[in-house]
Amino acid sequence: MATEFILKAVTPEGLVFEKPVTFVKLRTENGDIGILAKHINFISPIGAGEMVVRENDKEEVTYYLEGGFLEVRQDKVVILGETLVESTKAEAVKRARIAAIEIAKKHKIQEERDILGTKKRLQSNLTRK
Numbered sequence: 001m002a003t004e005f006i007l008k009a010v011t012p013e014g015l016v017f018e019k020p021v022t023f024v025k026l027r028t029e030n031g032d033i034g035i036l037a038k039h040i041n042f043i044s045p046i047g048a049g050e051m052v053v054r055e056n057d058k059e060e061v062t063y064y065l066e067g068g069f070l071e072v073r074q075d076k077v078v079i080l081g082e083t084l085v086e087s088t089k090a091e092a093v094k095r096a097r098i099a100a101i102e103i104a105k106k107h108k109i110q111e112e113r114d115i116l117g118t119k120k121r122l123q124s125n126l127t128r129k
Contacts, residue, residue, distance in 0.1 A: 028045065
């Protein structure tokens, strides 16, 4: 029974790596997922966070991964990421927090714009009468 599968990681700059691995853990927009060989086919958007890759039964490499898409097939996993850099676990957590803060700021700004627009429309409708 095969315990390895091919992990291919691509960013806008090009191919980062393509190598046989035994395990991958990464964050999707719906939560963390662990992938072993013969995993069910799956497609998901990628969130910001650490990605742990086990190249053999002992050696694990940590990466920071942000944005993009994940495609899982039984014999191959393809990651199309916006950002993918090798890092320590602490560095990956720190980068994920920074990315979460930036996303929250953007959502807050959009929410404030929506509220302001609604107030203007309400005021306009009240002054028409």
